[in-house]
Amino acid sequence: MPDEEVLEEGVLNPVKPEIQDPLLRALLTDEPAPAATPVDTPLEQPQAIAPEADEVDCIVIGLGAGGAPLLARLAMAGLKVVVLEAGPWHNPEKDFATDETAQNFLFWNDERLAAGADPLAMGKNNSGTGVGGSTLHYTAYTPRPLPDDLHVRRDFGQGEDWPVSYEELEPYYEELEQFLGISGPTPYPWGPTRRKGYPLAPLPLNSAAQLMVRGAEKVGIRTSPAANAALSARYYQEGIGWREACTNRGFCQAGCSNGAKASMDVTFIPLAVKHGADIRPNSFVTEIERDARGYITGVVYTQNGIEQRQRCRHLFICAGSVETPRLLLLNELALTSGQVGKNLMAHPGLQVFGTFADEVRPNKGIPGGLISQDTHRPKDADFIGGYLLQSIGIMPVTFAGQVARGRKYWGQQLRDYMRNYNHIAGINILGDCLPHADNYMELAEEKDVRGLPKPRLHFTAQENEQRMNAHAEKTMRAIWEAAGATDIWSFQRYAHVIGTARMGRSGDDAVVDANGRAFDVPNLYISDNSTFPSALSVNPALTIMALSLRTADKFLEQQQRRDA
């Protein structure tokens, strides 16, 4: 995609296009053209590992929302790219059961230690593995952030601003909405006017969404059918063919079996494969190798129990906000800012459930059919930032587990309450979160089965998150009361781990620059939600993909400039 900055630079100064920009100037003087300088690899060749003769242009680690979009871009540009994905490559139509427990293989089930006053549930709540990563079980909520999500510090004096503006991301949001086949309302009721509407009409509202419409109208909150990356009609996908419409299974969080949901395995990955990407599933990276100058020369990984080496000219780590900082810490890579593992944020995801006389049958339809962003910057807020509201349907085993943990019901009381399952509907929020010194990821002393230190995540909701939760609980209870719910209760939860390798304008306080390139290591890029400087008050997947495409474009522009 042509970029305004580059076009302008080309006109202004075709010889030294970046000379006005101190960051780009620094990068250009630091980095020699790899084509002109053979990579020096004096530390390689231990006999235990078979040497890999071929050097590829790029290695991508991780095939979720951060890795797959840039993979497709790099492959389409003709680069030789190898992808190392820790998990397997599934055949959803055949392998995916409509059964929550049977689908547990979709989650990153290696143990993470959850510390702090509000320990983060991982596994099925927050992680994924396999070709497609967490998008295999994401709910496919794809709202764009609102422009002021990107400058919370400018507006409130706390948190962090993004080094990328909404205007720079906007073309990528538009491209993604069209490419993935996002179903949603046109016009969208919140945020700036858009050049293009959603390519497909919204998905039908399920019972929970209809109930939320009923309650929200009475309390004066505007709602809209949500934007969702599941197809409301057949859609043609380059590299794969026609994808069929959503069949209202309601199992998005346990894997979509008919390809209606735009997970990476039915969108960007087939496109990348068509353009020659070499995908290696079941490949867990253990070491990142460097030469004497600190340039990455390759990685060591274990595939199906056999250790392998792959040499590369550039590395893209897209392993998510736990495994990405873990790889950096284990390899003592890109650590000079002191920010790797720090600034861990998690979205307040408070849920409020109620029982209705109506029949809800909350397993059917996309779980979050309805959205409101009226609470993005509430007038009566006693906190920084804001949140959005989504209706929720829920699968029975997930719901039962939450009743046990959150409501602490057991015995006959638990069984009696669960008999109301077909009459239960929920609302949840997704709220912004501020970074805090107490919230971080570190390597624990305890080792996993591979002998590597387990990650430990510290998270304690601070005053701002607590105030936001209190405001949100009041709002959601009011909506449910107005809708006629009884036996209303709330479940405290936090979703998405964010910010553990953040981007910024300077290597003094950030790990990567606005393009995703590591300040410390010129041929290392990071693309996943670990780079988010702030949490945003929307679901992160669409922005992870937008940044991924942008990182690929910035990388390719730089390669082209060098070749020229």
Add this chain to the structure above:
Amino acid sequence: MSLPTYPSGTVRALLATPHVSEATRDALQARLDAPAYAPQFLAPESFALLEAVAARLLPQPDRSDSPIPLAPAVDQRLAEGRADGWRYDALPPDREAYRLGLGGIQEIAQAMFQTDFQALDATGQDAVLQALASTTPPGSTWETLNAGRFFEELLAELTEAYYSHPLAQEEIGYVGMADLPAWTKIGLNEKDDREPSNG
């Protein structure tokens, strides 16, 4: 509102139909057909205690002859060393937590009633579990093992095992597994023909 009741046999009947995919049928049928289980990880007396605890956390007086087995899922997971992706930092590794925690439940029973958990009637057993769930229970185990977190993990694992079972799903009127070719009636007070009615 009185509690909804649904007819028995709904899920089992649907499993035989083309509304259920093969992968889904395999998963659910395996739970229905699970053979008798001998513990692989826990000692027989610990496994028996876990069964007794499960029988109070998810009592099944309506299935007194053949309750949905819950303890095997825990024992099998511990034997295979499987995790669910995370653990409270406050707790030791799962195997140790279960060994300690089950011993700790006996300690509570001894402290409160001077007898083993299994020797108590339902009321006594519930009092022991209530002490575990909501207080600092008696016994040296609980000086080092976080009682609230242990109880939460134990209860959540058994609850999820219970509601994964087709018979428990019949009980709550859930037939979401029969999702082929599609759900067409997803709005309020609507249902597809194959979904069961209350009453």
